[in-house]
Amino acid sequence: MNVALCSPRRIAAVCKLLSVVFLLTAKMHAQWAPTSGPLGPDLRALYVSDGTLFAGTSAGAFTIPLTGSTWSERNSGMAPFVTVQTIAKAGVNLLAGTNAGLFISGDNASTWRAVDLGAPLPSLQCSLAVGSSILLGGSTGVLSSSDNGLTWTVRRTGLPTQAVRALLLNNSTLLAGTAGGGVFVSTNNGASWTAANTGLANLTVRGLALHSGKIFAVTNGGGVFASADNGATWIAKNRGLTAFEVPCIVTDGVDLFIGTNGGGVFVSRDDGENWSPANTGVTLSTIFTLILSGNTLYAGSAGGGVFRSTNAGASWASVGTVLPGKAAVLAVEGGSGRLIAGTGGNGISISNDSGATWTNVVGNSNIRAFDRLGASLLAATNDGVYASANNGATWRKTGDTGLTNHVLFCMAVMGSRIFVGSAGSGVFLSTDGGASWVPRNAPSFESTTINSMAASGNTLFAGTNTNGAFRTLDFGATWTPMAIGAANSVVTSFAVTNNVVFAGSATGVFVSTNNGATWTAANTGLTSLNVISLLAHGSDIFAGTAAAGLFMTRNNGANWTAVNTGWTSRVNGIGVVHDRMLLGTDFGVLSRPLAEMVGSNFLTSEPPQVANVSSRSAVAPGNPLIVGFVVSGNAPKRLLVRGVGPGLSAFGVASALADPRLDIFRSGAGTDAPIAAVDNWGDAPNDSAQIAASATSVGAFPLGQSSRDAAMLGTFSPGAYTVQLSGVGATSGVALIEIYGLK
Secondary structure: OEEOOHHHHHHHHOOOOOOEEOOEEEOOOOOOEEOOOEEEEOOEEEEEEEEEEEEEEEEEEEEOOOOOOOEOOOOOOOOOOOOEEEEEOOEEEEEEEEEEEEEEEEEOOOEEEOOOOEEEEEOOEEEEEEEEEEEEOOOOOEEOOOOOOOEEEEEEEOOOOOOOEEEEEEOOOEEEEEOOOOOEEOOOOOOOOEEOOOOOOOOOOEEEEOOEEEEEEEEEOOOOEEOOOOOOOOOEEOOOOOOOEEEEEEHHHHHHHEEEEEOOOEOOOOOOOOEEEEEOOOOEEEEEEEEEEEEEEEEEEOOOOEEOOOOOOOOOEEEEOOOEEEEEEEEEEOOOOOEEEEEEOEEEEEEEEOOOEEEEOOOOOOEEEEEEEOOOEEEEEEEEEEEOOOOOOOEEOOOOOOOOOOOOEEEEEOOEEEEEEEOOOOOEEOOOOOOOEOOOOOHHHOOOOEEEEEOOOOOEEEOOOOOOOEEEEOOOOOEEEOOOOOOOOOOOEEEEOEEEEEEEEEEEEEOOOOOOOOEEOOOOOOOOOOOOEEEOOOOEEEEEEOOEEEEEEOOOOOEEEEEEOOOOOOOOOEEEOOEEEEEEOOEEEEEEEHHHOOOOOEEEHHHHHHHHEEEEEEEOOOOOEEEEEEEEEOOOOEEEEEEHHHHHHHOOOOEEEOOOEEEEEEEOOOOEEEEEEEEEOOOOOHHHHHHHHHHHHHOOOOOOOOOOOEEEEEOOOOOEEEEEEEEOOOOEEEEEEEEEEOO
């Protein structure tokens, strides 16, 4: 919402604006608070040493004896909310590369201390031992240490700005796989680097391995590639694969093993020419890490599972119980007071008590995105599309006909059309509720990973993992590239409000005011330019970053303000339920009162003042208009609350909501208690005469006596409240919330 000061008598004139808020006093002091779940962290790294298996997860570090059955948390001395992404041994020291920099332990992970790598702290994602040296790859390039991890030197000359995700040594040649820049080669121990990407169709490289004289690279949507000339040229090796997002690879010298998103473990017993599933005993389908210790293979999954094979992948057994800790949440959604969390491997969980307890309703899936088709809630997963007709309580899988790639990263609904973006196969369209699908790809989309999608009117926007962004004006029949940032940029997210389109990318936020024809960078105030997620709430835009938490703009990106108290790490997804904003993070769901950020509209009764709040926006099923306000002081306040739909038609507003309904909630102690439900303002038990007189006294425009607009008079005690406006019968249209303080 935009913020302004205005006389109550001007409300009739300014209500035609998209959003107007009358703001008196605001003192924000609370912060992000974690909910209790969902449970099941992602495994990011495994390491075996001295009879102990070490696990790096999205909930920190854990250990288990190789002959044990119980995991122990090992996070003493680590930063809060830390994701351990790589583990290595340097002499007697254990190193943990995390999203908050490097930590070192001299007592086998009992305690940790931070290593000073300068600021900003790098996000470290891979490690490699080279003789007496240790190399770490991450957001700052490559770091090297020759004194067991005590001091480090940055080596990134020639490397791209994207993070280094994989390292490999082949004789005297060092190779680095990057998140969007492909493979780079160094022949001087990392002092300088040269790109080596000929034939590498997907430039987001997750892992590297040396097998039978060839180098293998696994990618984020393009499957597996092999090079017989030390990275000079690459050839795809995907025969038999059914999942093409491949986070990891390992060899035992005879066979090759890869972990996939959605397909579990695959094995090749003929040097990568053919692949087959190797999942007997593997109960979770997204494998993030594979290691070999002696003759034993270990696999770590999304959702907290670790598996062990002693027979070259023919069968697997669980290692201990599922790890404790919260799941990584990739997408959040809500409706009717229910929190819905899509996790990175543990499916969908719901909470009906503001996150105090969670119930898993869909297991063993990566859930990347939610959207709504009429009254149905849809989920894009690594197993196709799922649908719920009861707001997430139960789910069914939609059809697969024509959907040749089930690993989906995003979706967008345009009328009766459902578009989904896949990991490596571009865009698919369904016009029958998801029963059947057809590809809708530009030539460059056919082997492209689609990160993000958004619809605005008849325009569909698509952001890719390596090829920038595109738009279509004919429902995917043709696509036009858009110049967002650098060429081949990673476009992660979109948000649309008031005919302004925002795009989040690995190099910041870009804004278009002409339906995507041209774009302008809008990053003033952002302290992290790696933007992962975007949300439009009214005319406010929120940006979730990879390393600096959440930011908000109230002026179309002219400047951004951090809203990070209590949380300054990665934000995977953003959502709103009633009066609360939700963040999907690598450590479960966080919650914060919306009134502290966008609806910080404080209505005070001491000394007496008249305060008015107005916000207008499009309303759709699952996407209500929400306004938060606070009555401060110690005396009650008399308010007129209106939800206007049909009444907007007199001001020339097209597509006004035909029948609005208001639900009012009182906030407190992390819960939202309903206190009033209001429908047609002229129906009993409403006192329509008194409502009309009160509207006249504050200068509000009159409502038709028989209209279906909603309104009520009430006395509100000091406290925080939320007004939620939705369409009766799951209808859509433009509506207006007005709150008037009465003298």
